[in-house]
Amino acid sequence: MAISAVARETVFALRRQIAKIEGTLPERLQAPAGAPLDADADADLTIVRRGLAAALPDAFLPIGVEPLDAALSGGLPKAALSEIHGLETRDAGAVAGFALSLASLILKQAQGLPVLWIGTTEIFREAGFPYARGLQVSFGVEPRQLLFSEAPKLVDALWVAEEAARMTALAAVILEIRGNPQRLDLTATRRLHARAQSAGRPVFLLRQAAEPEPTAAPVRLIVSPAPAVPRETVAGPLAGSIGRPAFTISIGKSRTALPGQFTLEWNPDERVFDERRGEEGRTDRAKNPVPVVSLSGGRKDPAAASGAVLAFPALGAAISPATGGQPPSGQRPAHLSPRRAG
Amino acid sequence: MVSHRQGNAQRISALDERAEALHLKRDMGIADARAMHPSIDIVEADPEADRRLLEGLADWCDRYTPLVALDGADGLFLDVTGCTHLFGGERAMLNDIMWRFLQQGFDVRAGLAPTPGAAWAAARFCGDRIVVSGEEEALLAPLPLAALRIAPETRASLESVGLRTAGAVMAAPRAPLARRFGATLLLRLDQALGRLDEAVSPRLPVAPLSVERHLAEPVTLTEDIERLVGLLATTLKTDLERRGEGARTLALLLFRVDGAVSRIALGTSRPMRDPQLIQKLFHERLAALEQDIDAGYGFDLVRLSVLAAAAFDMAQADLTGEVTDDGADIALFADRIRARLGEGAVLQPVAVESHLPERAVAIVPFSEAPRRTTPPKRPERVQAPKTIFPPERPIRLFRAPEPIDVPATEMPEGPPLNFRWRRALYRVTRAEGPERIAAEWWREAPDDAAASTRDYFRIEDAEGRRYWLYRQGLYGGSQAAPRWFMHGVFA
Numbered sequence: 070m071a072i073s074a075v076a077r078e079t080v081f082a083l084r085r086q087i088a089k090i091e092g093t094l095p096e097r098l099q100a101p102a103g104a105p106l107d108a109d110a111d112a113d114l115t116i117v118r119r120g121l122a123a124a125l126p127d128a129f130l131p132i133g134v135e136p137l138d139a140a141l142s143g144g145l146p147k148a149a150l151s152e153i154h155g156l157e158t159r160d161a162g163a164v165a166g167f168a169l170s171l172a173s174l175i176l177k178q179a180q181g182l183p184v185l186w187i188g189t190t191e192i193f194r195e196a197g198f199p200y201a202r203g204l205q206v207s208f209g210v211e212p213r214q215l216l217f218s219e220a221p222k223l224v225d226a227l228w229v230a231e232e233a234a235r236m237t238a239l240a241a242v243i244l245e246i247r248g249n250p251q252r253l254d255l256t257a258t259r260r261l262h263a264r265a266q267s268a269g270r271p272v273f274l275l276r277q278a279a280e281p282e283p284t285a286a287p288v289r290l291i292v293s294p295a296p297a298v299p300r301e302t303v304a305g306p307l308a309g310s311i312g313r314p315a316f317t318i319s320i321g322k323s324r325t326a327l328p329g330q331f332t333l334e335w336n337p338d339e340r341v342f343d344e345r346r347g348e349e350g351r352t353d354r355a356k357n358p359v360p361v362v363s364l365s366g367g368r369k370d371p372a373a374a375s376g377a378v379l380a381f382p383a384l385g386a387a388i389s390p391a392t393g394g395q396p397p398s399g400q401r402p403a404h405l406s407p408r409r410a411g
Numbered sequence: 412m413v414s415h416r417q418g419n420a421q422r423i424s425a426l427d428e429r430a431e432a433l434h435l436k437r438d439m440g441i442a443d444a445r446a447m448h449p450s451i452d453i454v455e456a457d458p459e460a461d462r463r464l465l466e467g468l469a470d471w472c473d474r475y476t477p478l479v480a481l482d483g484a485d486g487l488f489l490d491v492t493g494c495t496h497l498f499g500g501e502r503a504m505l506n507d508i509m510w511r512f513l514q515q516g517f518d519v520r521a522g523l524a525p526t527p528g529a530a531w532a533a534a535r536f537c538g539d540r541i542v543v544s545g546e547e548e549a550l551l552a553p554l555p556l557a558a559l560r561i562a563p564e565t566r567a568s569l570e571s572v573g574l575r576t577a578g579a580v581m582a583a584p585r586a587p588l589a590r591r592f593g594a595t596l597l598l599r600l601d602q603a604l605g606r607l608d609e610a611v612s613p614r615l616p617v618a619p620l621s622v623e624r625h626l627a628e629p630v631t632l633t634e635d636i637e638r639l640v641g642l643l644a645t646t647l648k649t650d651l652e653r654r655g656e657g658a659r660t661l662a663l664l665l666f667r668v669d670g671a672v673s674r675i676a677l678g679t680s681r682p683m684r685d686p687q688l689i690q691k692l693f694h695e696r697l698a699a700l701e702q703d704i705d706a707g708y709g710f711d712l713v714r715l716s717v718l719a720a721a722a723f724d725m726a727q728a729d730l731t732g733e734v735t736d737d738g739a740d741i742a743l744f745a746d747r748i749r750a751r752l753g754e755g756a757v758l759q760p761v762a763v764e765s766h767l768p769e770r771a772v773a774i775v776p777f778s779e780a781p782r783r784t785t786p787p788k789r790p791e792r793v794q795a796p797k798t799i800f801p802p803e804r805p806i807r808l809f810r811a812p813e814p815i816d817v818p819a820t821e822m823p824e825g826p827p828l829n830f831r832w833r834r835a836l837y838r839v840t841r842a843e844g845p846e847r848i849a850a851e852w853w854r855e856a857p858d859d860a861a862a863s864t865r866d867y868f869r870i871e872d873a874e875g876r877r878y879w880l881y882r883q884g885l886y887g888g889s890q891a892a893p894r895w896f897m898h899g900v901f902a
Contacts, residue, residue, distance in 0.1 A: 159833075159835075159876060159900075160876065161807060161900060162805070162806060162807055162876060162877060162878075162900030162901055162902055163875075163876065163902060165806055165807060165902070166806055166901070166902020167902075169806065169902070170902075183741065193810070194810060196807060196900075197805075197807030197808050197809045197810075197899055197900060198774070198807065198808055198809075198810060199806065199807055199808075200768075200772060200804060200805055200806055200807055200808035200899060201760035201762065201772045202762070202768070202771050202772055202804045203803075203804035203805045203806040203807075203808075203899070203901070204806055205801075206801045206802075206803065206804050207804075207806060207901075207902055208806075208902075212759075212760040212761065212762050212772065213759070215759065215760055216741075216745075216757060216758070216759055216777060217757070217758040217759065217760070217774065218748060218756055218757050218758065219755070219756070219758065220752060220756065225751075225752055225756075228751070229748055229752070229756070232744065232747065232748065233744065236740060236741070236744055237740070238738075238740035238741050238744070239741070293874075293875075294874060294875035294876045294877070295875045296840070296871060296874075296875040297841075297871060297875070297877070309841050309842070309843075310841070310843055311841050311842075311843050311869055311871050311877060314877070314901065314902035315875065316902075317875075335902065
């Protein structure tokens with residue numbers, strides 16, 4: 070049933086307001102042309118507020134791991150400041166790795182644009198300078214797509230970041246800061262956030278060895294390293310070897326999610342995240358390694374070959390709204406069982 | 412009174428009028444002078460400071476002409492060809508120069524002549540004289556031989572044969588002069604008389620384009636300077652457009668009322684001619700230099716020069732006018748950052764063909780060049796084979812490998828069981844390796860090849876952090892025990 074133009078206008082105005090509160094891109098909010106705007110509009114709005122990203126497919130960067138995306142209401146906001154914390158300076162590898170994998174996901178969409186990495190001299194001395202060869206191998210970021218800016222003082226680094234945050238010609242800006250300097254306060258982060266919002270580009274604020282403090286960033290993730298699983302070979306896991314990079318992510322701050330913890334594994338070959346199964350998933354692998362290794366190793370959704378899986382999309386759809394933000398570890402590896410059976 | 416050491420004695424090298432009134436002379440021994448007047452004040456000569464002062468003056472003279480050259484330790488050549496009309500003629504210009512120097516507290520002698528040699532003689536032996544073309548001979552004829560800029564030995568031998576003035580030398584037959592006193596004498600003579608050209612080599616490269624503005628009221632505020640830069644850049648734009656070029660290096664010269672000159676240069680990543688962009692870049696530069704530029708009583712002359720220009724390729728905009736050039740945006744962004752924070756503020760990695768991890772990537776200041784030009788094709792055999800599995804490399808590399816303390820390894824050649832890094836103990840749970848990387852023998856010949864060989868290990872500690880360690884040197888060699896280093900971290 071049709072809706073009057075005035076009512077539609079009201080709905081759009083409300084959506085825009087909500088988008089502003091949510092900190093997403095308002096111009097992305099237009100309903101697709103020809104989409105029937107009926108009584109479901111209210112449900113739509115609810116979805117936007119709860120943030121399942123059904124209405125705004127483009128405002129979020131999906132991390133690719135369903136429970137984490139659901140918890141973050143569709144992923145990390147693309148046009149915003151996102152904080153990525155590391156608890157200690159020696160976790161810098163994991164923190165930088167997680168930020169770079171996000172940048173790698175962004176680069177899949179924004180081909181050819183460079184990534185700017187800003188840091189103070191202190192952090193580059195303490196945690197090491199980004200090494201272009203490693204970034205190329207692990208994250209597919211070409212050396213010519215990288216720009217670095219090293220500032221001896223935090224003020225200068227912040228200034229560079231502010232200038233960079235409003236550039237649309239950069240795919241992403243990474244600002245790396247150590248500790249809790251006084252200058253990086255609510256005002257400074259709000260400026261960064263506002264610029265990122267208007268440019269529509271993400272700014273990742275990497276904070277090594279920092280305590281959480283109030284900032285304008287809508288999302289704060291706390292990254293710590295996770296032990297890697299062994300390398301997978303045709304003959305099963307190679308004992309004592311170090312496989313793909315793994316991170317433990319906990320949501321420190323989010324407008325939609327409850328605090329939660331996730332273990333992600335970065336797949337450097339396909340440049341996607343895989344979720345690490347819970348403890349029992351790993352014991353499964355250990356018990357019956359051969360099919361699990363070959364299936365879960367390389368691909369995200371390897372189920373196509375097997376006929377028994379046909380029933381599972383419905384099951385997955387039934388589960389995911391119910392689980393909400395939290396991944397019950399018992400239910401996640403459910404789709405592995407038919408494979409064991411088959 | 413200024414003294415300097417000559418031979419074994421302190422001698423007077425310069426003295427003021429009051430000292431002259433006491434019948435002291437140059438090259439007199441200090442001991443003699445002290446004996447005559449015990450109360451004289453003597454300062455050690457500082458040729459370096461004199462040189463700096465002269466260069467400062469040369470900078471300042473840049474306001475009259477871009478062609479300024481130093482002449483010995485106490486003179487300046489200004490090539491004012493084509494510049495005099497800007498200052499109201501030769502006489503007005505000479506008076507202006509003399510007056511301004513006098514205001515600054517200098518006692519100057521100036522001369523203006525068609526040839527450098529004649530001007531040199533006019534300045535030093537006549538004082539404040541303008542020689543018009545053709546008058547050089549009349550000027551030089553009564554002057555002593557020193558006015559010819561010849562070596563003292565030549566002068567002494569000329570005097571010993573009775574040639575005491577330049578006129579006498581000019582009247583003498585040339586061939587015997589050349590035979591007896593060398594070609595330099597005639598060269599100097601011909602140069603002074605304009606028979607031979609003499610080039611004055613300027614101190615600074617002459618800018619192909621420059622615009623300037625004389626100000627009746629000196630400016631002190633940075634905002635005013637920026638606005639002036641905008642105005643000058645607008646003037647510059649038409650010149651650049653006519654030449655089809657854009658500026659690559661720009662210099663802003665600020666002439667302070669009291670003679671100090673500030674020179675602010677900046678480079679751009681791609682040719683630029685838009686006045687607003689130029690103003691923006693100088694805004695950043697001036698903001699960064701705020702402490703360093705002392706406006707004092709203000710600047711009365713502001714000049715904007717293009718030191719280097721390059722062809723400016725026009726881009727055709729589409730009809731909607733919405734075409735965005737990402738490269739241009741980034742180039743401008745990099746220029747602004749560099750104008751504010753210096754050349755090294757924006758860096759980009761460049762892959763280098765080396766197997767040593769720290770040499771495999773060079774971090775160079777951002778420039779557009781490598782993006783635009785394609786590298787020359789190398790012969791096939793030189794190219795490294797493309798590997799399907801590139802070696803695992805860390806994502807962060809320490810600037811200098813940090814020594815770590817390894818108490819024990821399972822096997823002599825194996826990975827460590829635990830290690831101490833930055834005063835913390837780490838327990839190794841898993842290790843991969845070694846990957847042996849030897850030194851580049853073609854670059855430098857190490858005393859012992861084994862000593863600089865590294866065995867790299869990927870290490871994971873109990874908490875899941877992954878490191879890249881290496882052991883330098885081999886066990887069982889003749890040298891000292893191998894040492895361990897932390898070189899990078901993995902994701």
